[in-house]
Amino acid sequence: MANIAVNVAGLSLRNPVMAASGTFGYGLEYADFVDFSQIGAIITKGTTLHPRQGNDYPRMAETASGMLNCVGLQNKGVDHFCSQIYPQIENLDTQIVVNVSGSSPDDYAACAARIGELTALHAIELNISCPNVKDGGMAFGVTTEGAASVVEAVRRAYGGTLIVKLSPNVTNIADIARSVEAAGADAVSLINTLMGMSIDIEKRCHRLSIRTGGLSGPAVKPVAVRQVWQVAHAVSIPVVGLGGIMTAEDAIEFIMAGATAVEVGTANFIDPAACQHIAQGINQWLDNHHVDNIADIVGVVD
Numbered sequence: 522m523a524n525i526a527v528n529v530a531g532l533s534l535r536n537p538v539m540a541a542s543g544t545f546g547y548g549l550e551y552a553d554f555v556d557f558s559q560i561g562a563i564i565t566k567g568t569t570l571h572p573r574q575g576n577d578y579p580r581m582a583e584t585a586s587g588m589l590n591c592v593g594l595q596n597k598g599v600d601h602f603c604s605q606i607y608p609q610i611e612n613l614d615t616q617i618v619v620n621v622s623g624s625s626p627d628d629y630a631a632c633a634a635r636i637g638e639l640t641a642l643h644a645i646e647l648n649i650s651c652p653n654v655k656d657g658g659m660a661f662g663v664t665t666e667g668a669a670s671v672v673e674a675v676r677r678a679y680g681g682t683l684i685v686k687l688s689p690n691v692t693n694i695a696d697i698a699r700s701v702e703a704a705g706a707d708a709v710s711l712i713n714t715l716m717g718m719s720i721d722i723e724k725r726c727h728r729l730s731i732r733t734g735g736l737s738g739p740a741v742k743p744v745a746v747r748q749v750w751q752v753a754h755a756v757s758i759p760v761v762g763l764g765g766i767m768t769a770e771d772a773i774e775f776i777m778a779g780a781t782a783v784e785v786g787t788a789n790f791i792d793p794a795a796c797q798h799i800a801q802g803i804n805q806w807l808d809n810h811h812v813d814n815i816a817d818i819v820g821v822v823d
């Protein structure tokens with residue numbers, strides 16, 4: 522079998538496939554379906570300093586080749602995470618990355634500092650790109666200054682691997698990537714969801730409670746591959762690619778565009794063992810193509 526272990530800025534993964542934030546709970550919900558030792562990492566649902574209710578229902582809508590959501594970072598806050606969730610996941614047989622969100626640089630930093638105290642966890646993914654919250658979230662991720670201000674604050678407060686998740690809803694994603702690299706990010710992940718809208722024409726109303734939502738799934742993949750390719754050419758830190766990955770071949774497309782590792786999101790709603798199946802498929806693809814080491818195909822398409 523090929524060597525598919527990868528290292529994302531100090532975070533060692535058995536294979537390059539991580540479960541994307543918000544689509545895999547804290548992993549525990551999937552314990553009956555997935556062998557955790559067969560996936561690279563679980564990225565938890567978004568965690569904030571204070572509890573958040575999320576948005577009103579309806580907050581999901583199906584679209585052609587994808588879905589819209591406006592969940593809005595519903596979670597019980599970092600205290601609950603540390604006291605109730607962490608003891609249940611600290612010994613899972615895979616890496617756990619905590620997805621952190623906030624409404625100001627200070628509360629992102631305070632939340633990250635709390636996660637930094639948890640000795641079994643070695644990385645956070647900073648969500649500066651959520652399109653579904655009114656305060657903060659994507660507002661930081663759409664300007665170079667906003668993105669850098671959050672990353673600088675978190676960098677001062679957190680010593681582990683800092684992956685910064687970028688928004689695709691920008692004019693030039695390479696500029697944002699360069700600004701977070703300069704501010705101290707160890708790696709970047711992209712893409713978060715694309716802003717969308719859906720209207721029920723019979724009821725003459727929006728399908729989502731807050732009107733707009735984030736589009737994910739196969740529909741976004743070409744946009745995501747293009748942006749991963751752009752960012753991989755703009756920064757020298759590792760790039761984690763996601764957006765519409767359903768199969769091993771999709772994942773390899775991202776890797777050839779320059780991603781060191783990938784995340785799988787919406788596919789988990791169709792096949793709860795999608796991450797595991799995609800990791801196995803990558804191994805098979807490499808064997809079939811006589812590639813000994815996954816590193817040999819990272820960024821091969823210029």
Ligand SMILES: Cc1cc2nc3c(=O)[nH]c(=O)nc-3n(C[C@H](O)[C@H](O)[C@H](O)COP(=O)(O)O)c2cc1C
Nearest residue numbers: 541542543567590648712713737738764765786787
């Ligand atoms: C229901 C749902 C909830 C999500 N929650 C989060 C979140 O809390 N934090 C975050 O950074 N991304 C969140 N995302 C975005 C995904 O992690 C991912 O970036 C996006 O869905 C694109 O990947 P995909 O096409 O494989 O789903 C969420 C996506 C969905 C569909």
